[in-house]
Amino acid sequence: MNAGVLGLGRALPEKILTNSDLEKMVDTSDEWIRTRTGIRERRIADDQTDTSDLAYQSAVEALKNANITAEEVDLILVATVTPDQPFPSVACMLQERLGAKKAAAMDLSAACAGFMYGMITAQQFIKTNAYKYVLVVGVEKLSKITDWDDRNTAVLFGDGAGAAVMGPVSEGRGILSFELGADGSGGKHLYQDENIVMNGREVFKFAVRQMGESCINVLEKAGLSKEDVDFLIPHQANIRIMEAARQRLDLPVEKMSMTVEKYGNTSASSIPIAMVEELEAGKIKDDDLIVMVGFGGGLTWGAIALRWGR
Numbered sequence: 001m002n003a004g005v006l007g008l009g010r011a012l013p014e015k016i017l018t019n020s021d022l023e024k025m026v027d028t029s030d031e032w033i034r035t036r037t038g039i040r041e042r043r044i045a046d047d048q049t050d051t052s053d054l055a056y057q058s059a060v061e062a063l064k065n066a067n068i069t070a071e072e073v074d075l076i077l078v079a080t081v082t083p084d085q086p087f088p089s090v091a092c093m094l095q096e097r098l099g100a101k102k103a104a105a106m107d108l109s110a111a112c113a114g115f116m117y118g119m120i121t122a123q124q125f126i127k128t129n130a131y132k133y134v135l136v137v138g139v140e141k142l143s144k145i146t147d148w149d150d151r152n153t154a155v156l157f158g159d160g161a162g163a164a165v166m167g168p169v170s171e172g173r174g175i176l177s178f179e180l181g182a183d184g185s186g187g188k189h190l191y192q193d194e195n196i197v198m199n200g201r202e203v204f205k206f207a208v209r210q211m212g213e214s215c216i217n218v219l220e221k222a223g224l225s226k227e228d229v230d231f232l233i234p235h236q237a238n239i240r241i242m243e244a245a246r247q248r249l250d251l252p253v254e255k256m257s258m259t260v261e262k263y264g265n266t267s268a269s270s271i272p273i274a275m276v277e278e279l280e281a282g283k284i285k286d287d288d289l290i291v292m293v294g295f296g297g298g299l300t301w302g303a304i305a306l307r308w309g310r
Ligand code: UT7
Pocket: 027, 028, 029, 032, 033, 036, 037, 112, 151, 152, 155, 198, 199, 200, 201, 203, 204, 207, 237, 238, 265, 267, 295, 296, 297
């Protein structure tokens, strides 16, 4: 069985935090943030909205778009580093709230590469016929672990959720190849110690190298080349990192997703949110070859070559 995406959903808090708002909070400027990261604004969830609330909203939309009921879901995987609490998992909270009675449920921790890890884990169950429908959610309320006095990190992150219902798709469609990786020796460059601590330059160097390499690797594994790529959806961390991946694939600007401007870096949710937006904008069509690639704390990375369509 080929595993593919049957339906997508997203949730974004209403509150917008602009670069000029941040100028009043830390020693920074709109100009610095825009030129160094590409970010203009990001969404911040209110005190009443926790990670599971965002996850729930995106999951309901994904199930509706997939035309699948919650009772049909076999497994719920939630990629997050900002769960409501260590346990019960956000996945279990979702299971209850959705009424997904038969679903197994667990959270998965791979930081910004979490959605890639989630999709690929789901694929294994679907491919082997063990499960039919897997709900994969990437969700983050990073604002609750952001040090709002640290200009190195406060300007980068945002809150949001994206969900995909995955299941069997027709031959030739769905996930064609993947790559997952980790390098625990780089854990010291990006971690949580109450709040997010980051060595931006080290993460930047790793990301530029890894994103490009992983894209090339998944294409090779699928027996495809750069020319076959219709659309690139990179983790939305920093426009300069994403540009490096785009150039490595020799893709024109209009073939890369760019939501970082509006939402900042929303970690595990950035790739599914971008997927929803590109689909809505009509940029992704059936049988298009999509390359998705993420990297994050751990260090972790993951990429997927996917032929769009059910
Ligand atoms: O999902 C994974 C999460 N992490 C990432 O994706 C982060 C990857 N790294 C990056 O995106 C970039 O490294 C940053 C955007 C974080 C920083 O950009 P950079 O071009 O690597 O800047 P830098 O760290 O080399 O800092 C340049 C200067 C420094 O000043 P000095 O030491 O040269 O005087 C910083 O203190 O910019 C300063 N700076 C700022 N200035 C104004 C750092 N943050 C800010 C800020 N506003 N917000």
